[in-house]
Amino acid sequence: MASMGNIATVFQSGKGEEFRYPALYYNDNEEKLFAFAEKRTTATDATSMLVMRTGIVDTNDATKMKEVKMFEAEEVVGVTKINNSTYRPMNPCVVYEKNTETLFLFFIYVNETEQWQLRHHQNVARLCYITKKINDDKWSEFTDVTNVLPTKGWSTFAVGPGHGIQTEKGRMIVPAYAYKKENNIPHSFYIYSDDNGSTWQYGMMLDKPSGECQMAEVSDGLIYCNARSQGVYRVQAQIDKSGFHSKTSVTPLVETGEGCHGSVVSFPDQFGEPNTKWLLYSHPTNQSERLDLGIYLNNSPQNSDENCSGEWSQPWIINPGPSGYSDLTYIEGGLFACLMERGEKTYTEEIVFQVFSYDDIQKAIKG
Numbered sequence: 001m002a003s004m005g006n007i008a009t010v011f012q013s014g015k016g017e018e019f020r021y022p023a024l025y026y027n028d029n030e031e032k033l034f035a036f037a038e039k040r041t042t043a044t045d046a047t048s049m050l051v052m053r054t055g056i057v058d059t060n061d062a063t064k065m066k067e068v069k070m071f072e073a074e075e076v077v078g079v080t081k082i083n084n085s086t087y088r089p090m091n092p093c094v095v096y097e098k099n100t101e102t103l104f105l106f107f108i109y110v111n112e113t114e115q116w117q118l119r120h121h122q123n124v125a126r127l128c129y130i131t132k133k134i135n136d137d138k139w140s141e142f143t144d145v146t147n148v149l150p151t152k153g154w155s156t157f158a159v160g161p162g163h164g165i166q167t168e169k170g171r172m173i174v175p176a177y178a179y180k181k182e183n184n185i186p187h188s189f190y191i192y193s194d195d196n197g198s199t200w201q202y203g204m205m206l207d208k209p210s211g212e213c214q215m216a217e218v219s220d221g222l223i224y225c226n227a228r229s230q231g232v233y234r235v236q237a238q239i240d241k242s243g244f245h246s247k248t249s250v251t252p253l254v255e256t257g258e259g260c261h262g263s264v265v266s267f268p269d270q271f272g273e274p275n276t277k278w279l280l281y282s283h284p285t286n287q288s289e290r291l292d293l294g295i296y297l298n299n300s301p302q303n304s305d306e307n308c309s310g311e312w313s314q315p316w317i318i319n320p321g322p323s324g325y326s327d328l329t330y331i332e333g334g335l336f337a338c339l340m341e342r343g344e345k346t347y348t349e350e351i352v353f354q355v356f357s358y359d360d361i362q363k364a365i366k367g
Helices: 114-120 358-366
Strands: 007-012 018-027 032-040 048-059 066-070 074-077 080-082 085-097 102-110 126-133 154-159 172-180 186-193 201-205 213-219 222-227 235-240 243-246 263-268 277-284 291-298 316-330 335-342 350-357
Touching (some): 007 066, 018 085, 018 335, 018 350, 032 085, 114 154, 222 263, 263 316, 277 335, 291 335, 291 358, 350 358
Antiparallel strands (some): 007 350, 018 032, 032 048, 085 102, 154 172, 186 201, 316 335, 335 350
């Protein structure tokens, strides 16, 4: 059990196992958290499976504080044979379809490392997903939708990791990135579905070099994107009726060393303004190393020109020290959960939950 503001271990590395790439979703109908990760049996990405733990958020009767109770871990995607070759799953990316109450877990199946694919300019990644109905414990067999992607011009690609979104009007959007063969430079892109996940289509690619990304709906027809960069600042972009393009934001966000994944999530205006959303973002705040995970708030994500503002608060450091990939979810009633890589000496020691409130963020930002 973990009180609000405290840390609860979800996946513990050690004894020949390492857990990476957190993905998180909260289903308000079930009042249940779904936490996913990549479980490796080597320190590289050469062996992996995808695992899941579920949990419930409750209030301790004695302390009146929010707590997370976690259930046992289970394997949801293992290795498989495709054309007589052994493929392993990587990069969990979860998205929920509200109309059919179906949870989608996207991932890639690969049989070589990313570096091998970049070196040989030969993509061997497959875009796949499994599904399950809410209140049903059984997952489907995997579906391969690689054919919707223009992979002939790519050295390789990956989905997520973390979470996708479903817009208010029902479009499902799954973030991804690909390396172009011509120069092995990555660019963010997305796939989408307008029929409750029955079919998927290739969306658009961001023209600016960018990598692992996440997206959040700001308003009808406007999607904010936050992406890993190869420079000193994150790539901030938007998807609107005119396309998918980077923006010069009010607040530049620091990129860490050679880059790191970050998370962004939208949530209701906490002053009760109807049809208005705010944004929360998580990422290591250190310019050189993966240290000091910070939470940033944007309570005015759309400017007067109806574009994404990219205006962020100073970060609230929720994990001083080694901090890696993270994934955010909005729970309800002003509560959030962050699933993050952390440790005492390295950020790969464990993946943990931290539950906190909007009030906690406000108090920390105001000092």
